[in-house]
Amino acid sequence: MKNFVFLIVAIILEVIATSTLKKSENFTKLLPTVITLAGYAGAFYFLSLTLRTIPIGIAYALWSGIGIVLVTITAYFIYKQKLDLAAIIGIAFIIIGVIIIQLFSKSSAH
Template identity: 50%
Template sequence: MTWVYLAIAITAEVIATAALKATDGFTRLGPTVVSLTGYVVAFYFLAIVLRTIPVGIAYAIWAGAGVALVALIGLVVYGQKLDLAAVVGITLIVAGVVVLNTLSDSVRH
């Protein structure tokens, strides 16, 4: 169940961050409510995850997945372009998360 909670935390954080751009500096109520609610949900579930997964590992997975997904949303929803350096950097972050999950003894499987 821990991994489901981590997936919920990641999803909520990605939704909150995507909505954050739409808040226009917290001047638009709807996106502001979505953003703040998303962050509350994300941190709640991340706190639950931290009961069983070490903080460094959980945060690395959470942040790595979040970076990749938010970059993808920025590309698709907001039309933001990624240059080669950005793509390489994001790829390295995702590769790091994969290595942590598949090779590290720090992650309980």
């Protein structure tokens, strides 16, 4: 269970880092740049902790899939980025994939 907490922390830090990447304006704005770099460093650190018990492919699939969904939601609210139907359907497939891995995969460490 602790490793899934590490994975959740990794995902949250990656979402924060990715969301502030745009605000860093090509790393020319100090605070967003620091947040971005610290967020990615922390995300990779906590992702590495999950690899003690969660297979790398499963951990990365969950990390990137959930991250994509959360960054998309964040971008909608912060940057007012709209999604068309194809993007919504694609993100729904990502969510379905994460659910299938969590509920049915014997590769995932439960």
